[in-house]
Amino acid sequence: MKIKRFISGIREYHILLFFSLMCSFSYAQEKTIQVVDEESKKGISDVYFQYDKTSGFTNESGEFNLEYLEGVTLFLSHIQYGKIPVSTESIVEAFRSGILSIREASNFLMPVTLVQVQHGTGDKSKLDISVQNKLAHDAGNLLEEVPGISSIRKSGAYGFDPVLRGFKYDQLNLVLDGVQTASAACPNRMDPAASQIPINMISQAEVLKGPHGLRFGNAFGGTINFKSSAPDFKQKPTPLGRLGTSYESNGKIYRTEGVAGVAGKKIDFRLFGSYSSGEDYTDGDGVQIAANFNRLNYGGKLAFKLSETQDLGVFVSNNIAKDVDFPALPMDLREDNTWLFNASHSARFYGSSLTSWNTSLYGTMVNHLMDNFDKVIVPRTVDAETDAETTNYGGRSEMRFDFENSHLFGGVDYRFESAKGYRTRNMLMGPMAGKVFTDNVWQDAEVNRAGLFGEWHISQPGFQFVVSGRVDMNSSSAKNPDPRFTAIYDDLEATQLHPSVSVGGTRLFNPKFSLGLWVAMATRSPGITERYINQFPVGLDPYEMLGNPELDPEVNNQLDLVFKYQTPAAGVTVNLFTSVLRNYISSEIRDDLSPALPTSPGVRQFVNIKDATMAGFEMSWTQKMGTFLSHDASLVYTYGKNKLEDEPLPEIPPLEFRYRLMGSFLNDKLQPEIMWRSVQKQDRIASSYGETKTPGFNVVDAKISCLFNKSITATGGVQNLFDEAYYEHLARSVRGAETRPIYSPGRSFYVTLTFSFL
Template sequence: MRKIFYNSGIRMAYVLVLLVVVHTAYSQEKIIKIADKKTELGIADVHYQYDNIRGFSDKEGNIVLSFTEGAQLFLSHLQYGKVAFSANEVETFVEKGVLELQQSSTYLPATVVLVHPTAGDKRKMKFTVQNKLAHDAGNLLESVPSISTIRKSGAYGFDPVLRGFKYDQINLVLDGSQTASAACPNRMDPAASQIPINMVTEAEVLKGPHSLRYGNAFGGTINFKSSAPDFKEKSTPVGRLGTSYESNGNIFRTEGVAGVSGSKVDFRMFGAYSTGDDYTDGDGMDIAARFNRLNWGGKVGVKISQTQNVGVLVSNNIAKDVDFPALPMDLREDNTWLVNASHSAVFYDKALSSWNTSVYGTMVDHLMDNYDKVLDPRMVDAITDAETRNYGGRTELRFDFNKSYLYAGADYRFESADGYRERTMLMGPMAGKVLSDNVWQDAEIKRTGLFGEWHIAQPGFQFVVSGRLTINSSKANNPDPRFEEIYSGLKSSQVHPSLSVGGTRLFNENISLGLWAGMATRSPGIAERYINQFPIGLDPYEMLGNPDLDPEINNQLDLVFRYQTVKTNININVFTSVLRDYISSEIREDLQPAMNTSPGVRQFVNIKKALMTGFEANWTQQYNTFLSHDLGLVYTHGQNQQLDEPLPEIPPMEFHYHLMGNFVEGKVKPEIKFRHAMKQDRIATSYGENETPAFSVVDAKVSWMMSRVFNATAGVQNLFDEAYYEHLARSVRGAGARPIYSPGRSFYVTLTISFL
């Protein structure tokens, strides 16, 4: 009997010990790494809720759990969505130590074009360290298919043209909201020239009137995104320094970043300086291209909680003594301040997932004169002092639902322009007299908008509905008497809607087809309404604003085909844009120009109907681990159907080819680029436009990553010293006007040091 009780006691003791061991094993805290299923990298800032305990994954993607039987695990992340796991699944994760997440089709980044319901066609241009040395963002954008630039200078102020849309037809913003307006009536300082490039990480190009979140995207949106805060566990100094030299034009560039990043605060100072002189084209002719540009500023990000950040960006751009051979004056000084403050918050317990708000101010002061122009005879000295001001704000909420998400918000923009031209007469009966011209008439425009964008995911289909309602009001606070005599009223108030509906059919994981229909309405800009007889167009005619203009309407269809595998990506986008009340101009024989040297006056008017249509085709292929290539074909056809002639300033068909190498474990990367532009003989003769011959250009470079810190690049632009000019390049003013030819052969070298 004692033996039986003894054996039973032993058995009971073993059972108790076993239960204690098991309980201890499961009650101990376990580390689980939350990782991306594809990259196997840890995912930071994943919100989790487990048995009434909440928290966030750390920088490596780790969370700490005490296993509780029967408890579910809830995860939430903006890119990976909201996911719930059963108790059995949690037990498996505890044993493995890893939990893998796959990015939800609703939250995939825009670069994954097959399964992200992008509003229309969307492209991203990542800014490399070499890009950050550039002094003009417009020039950088030319590497994006379907973007060309209007050039009035050989080296500065390149004005983007997207699919034939230009100026105010393109919505160009910084961080989704901030805008800048050219103070120069001739747009020496377009919005792209004011972008602080070394503060920017990427440019997002949204084609067509299909994504209306960032403003009234009439022809498209270009959204420059500044660097986001990079918080670190311990305070760490960060920095970057780069410099480059280009032989043709004696161009020197340098840029740098210095700051400290900690767990709560990320502070960085930025600076860049570029200078250049005249360059030589392929014919051996010297082109006036002197420029000096300084940019400096800072950005601070503060993590006020695990779910909220605030940030402030300040940037000052200064350009001095810039040659504009295609214009009657040169830029003497352009001083721009950009200031914005932002607040962002994320939420995890409700449908509301994020709330982002920003306010901004942009102040541009511009001075230009003709003192350095070679004029024979010199009849007048002229100087223009002008300024623009932009103030505004934007707030946006994002709601996440089961199979869809919704953006909803409001924005406000105030834009004003003022300035005078002074002319000192040097010859004739008026010699010695000083005349003053009221260029901008202290004009202003206010825009208040409400917008929404709904993304819906269904099996095999994805849909996007985007809409905007804008209230637009404008007036001239200091009208010129001559201007008042022409028009009965100078104030305008308009309400106009914009709407886009589209979707993508996913046939399988490789093939998709999207169709997008959009209607956008754009009220005229300040120049189109209030410019007071100033030569700002393609020809030397003085342009006269028209406050009676109707809004122009773009009805556009985009058909987007995509094929994507691991090594191949094919994109074809065909678009047609039917334009109503398209804003153009016509010669007014009954009006006298302000200057005797002008051939006459053009007045902005509406064209009843115009048409733009075209396509972009692109094929990217990874041959093997060492070689890849990219080729594309782009074309836009524009027609003024009222006058039955081509629309002006439409770039020709272009072919691009880019061959890239990757050697020595990615440390050595040679590249060669080929671009061929067809002859452009579809021209608007009524605007004095001339045909442009075809040309071919080859560029080559080699990048060498010497270490994680040091990087060097050497290359040559226009390898074969081709003599050519772009169709959108303006002609040098004066007798025997010659287009501004692009630089001939030019060698360059770039060195960078980065501790970011």
């Protein structure tokens, strides 16, 4: 027995020794490992790795070769993911599976929503945009897919101006690639910054809620950062292409877009273009709504790989809108021509705390022409047109430092903004018939903004802290003031220095549940419109608005509390927020001032409201129901109050609920979807601001997508399935003999087809 046990023990020993040697031998061999994003599972190129004396970069698929060394730590570094030490246990698992997953470091667990427009890396709360929305001609309309974002509508089809949690206009920081912005040349904001974004070259829209993300500019109510597609260098020259087209029945809306280019080892060059047009549509009551528009966008993006550690990029885009109907405004858009230029340089460093240095320079020019020539006006007393232009230019330089348990962003930015333009009035009737008047709308106003910013992310077991801050110097002036304006104000110049700071953190109680608390104080100097608009009707009612260069900066003291529960099958997120607002910018009627036009009811002057509040919540729930079905729901609400006048703040969207049921069949090749949107009535209105109550409504949409293969996708569906007659609370009213809000389209069928070889 003892001999047998002894022999058996020897046999077991040799078996264990044999497997140990085999394992050691397998690890000792060089193996290909792919570095992938933890959420998207896509390979990450240009990840720098250092393993003992071996170093290099992952290829375009995120792959690199490695030979196992006992007890040696692998270090990874990437501009988007930071510095990541990989333990021996993780290396052994990577050798077994061939996969090494890493998580993006920036904005970890902050109050942020990432909107996936086209293929790219996602993170945190992610909302996938449907195929037909990749053809969208207006980014403001696309952003309405995000719960908590509405838009001010002055047209049925174009120029949607985003509103996030009741914050709007200059209270939101809307940028392209973290730096570039455009200013509306139209005093009525027919051409808001969102309308100038080239959607078909955007990979992701990052929505930072509240004044917590201060890296990309002065974020008072939130930041919306549109990220353009990153270069995709290939080992051998590879042609790239995508073509998409769609048609909507109600309004005869036709859209098409395309991308063509080539990617090689050192260069990625892409040309892009899109064209959209539409006609009048009918609402749920069968009433025709003026909604003609034409939009053309084209441009190119060129990226050079100067070395393994340096890239250079150039981006050019031209957006042209023509003959767009704006039934809620006294004029229509005749032509809007916008050029966007951007040049960027990025450098990566290894072996030191400094890991990256990114610098961008940009310029934006907007030329805008609008007139009332096509308006049906009885009697027609005046022909009017406004020719205006804005110019923006500036830059941003940011460094990133990575330490053992934290990383730090620091940098400077600069933004110049100018606006000039005139309204010409040709009098047709009465004692003034034949006379021509010229009104100085913008007074050649200028604003210079220079900022210094920093953001520090600190990671501890179970905790994530973020401290963000910036200091801005803001100076403004009017180079060509109007005599009427100088008769009211003595000093038209202003210089303001204001700080902003945000502190927050997230406690990870377990892999499923986290709790975050974010506190911020942000200040914002008034914009050009608020300072220098010269008696032009740009508000909710037809009163002429008068700028005020003596305005004080707005102050937002905000708190966000974020609960999150996440499992592989379900997730719940609750975001509660409250804002105490000081010097909130609104307007009041000046009975002592006469309007420039005799048809105007009077003049409103921009003023500060000393005390106001906003509060609300955003709730979302997602769940997988078995293998083929999933659904999600969201509920959002914002409450605003002017405490000085004891009335609600104006233009606050009502309570809104959304529910979506999705299916995935035939190995994800067939994807049906149905969406229900329920909006409650809004009876909390600012009567002194010209607001009226709006009724609630329910809208159901349905669609089905067919993925024939990895390159061809077709989608068909119906919007407003039950032909509901409704209008949004933020939709302006049609001007004319009958005042009626701009109703949304009635039932509309659509079809989309895309071919992608990117």
